[in-house]
Amino acid sequence: MVEALTINKNLSKAEIYEEILPQIKAITEGEENLVANLANIAAILNEAFGHLWTGFYLRDGKTLVLGPFQGPLACTRIPVEPVPRGVCGTAAVEMKTLIVPDVEKFAGHIACSSLSRSEIVVPLIHNGRTELVLDVDSINTDMFDETDQKYLEQLMAVISKNHFVQ
Numbered sequence: 293m294v295e296a297l298t299i300n301k302n303l304s305k306a307e308i309y310e311e312i313l314p315q316i317k318a319i320t321e322g323e324e325n326l327v328a329n330l331a332n333i334a335a336i337l338n339e340a341f342g343h344l345w346t347g348f349y350l351r352d353g354k355t356l357v358l359g360p361f362q363g364p365l366a367c368t369r370i371p372v373e374p375v376p377r378g379v380c381g382t383a384a385v386e387m388k389t390l391i392v393p394d395v396e397k398f399a400g401h402i403a404c405s406s407l408s409r410s411e412i413v414v415p416l417i418h419n420g421r422t423e424l425v426l427d428v429d430s431i432n433t434d435m436f437d438e439t440d441q442k443y444l445e446q447l448m449a450v451i452s453k454n455h456f457v458q
């Protein structure tokens with residue numbers, strides 16, 4: 293397994309994703325444990341971008357339960373059914389990526405940290421159901437865009453291929 297990351301922080305956001313995605317593939321493809329891989333992915337994204345909070349929530353029945361993450365203490369469970377809560381619950385039910393440029397304008401946003409100002413949540417869909425979500429929070433408004441969406445969806449496809457085979 294790769295022992296150290298190579299991240300050149302003078303690159304553009306897209307270039308940083310292009311640098312880390314192959315490394316994430318290399319690091320995770322030899323390991324079959326989902327939690328171990330999610331833990332390293334959260335660490336890599338955090339090292340690359342240093343956002344406030346970067347982590348995963350995993351489907352557990354009618355809720356999402358906190359998984360591997362980097363950042364401050366977070367809420368443990370987020371309802372998905374019968375009524376979804378927060379950006380994470382909504383993305384899970386709608387089965388699509390949600391970019392929230394200003395969390396104060398998203399009705400029902402769950403403020404795990406009062407420092408969070410914008411957020412992106414990317415679901416991993418398997419057999420017509422959200423199995424987990426990646427949530428990244430920033431201290432700045434308007435931090436996430438279609439570049440993050442594109443690469444983070446590619447990242448979720450890597451996780452899906454490794455762990456949620458048909």
Ligand code: SME
Pocket residue numbers: 345366367370377378379380381400401402403404405408411427429
């Ligand atoms: N803000 C999220 C909750 C998770 S934390 O921010 C880590 C939401 O509204 O779903």
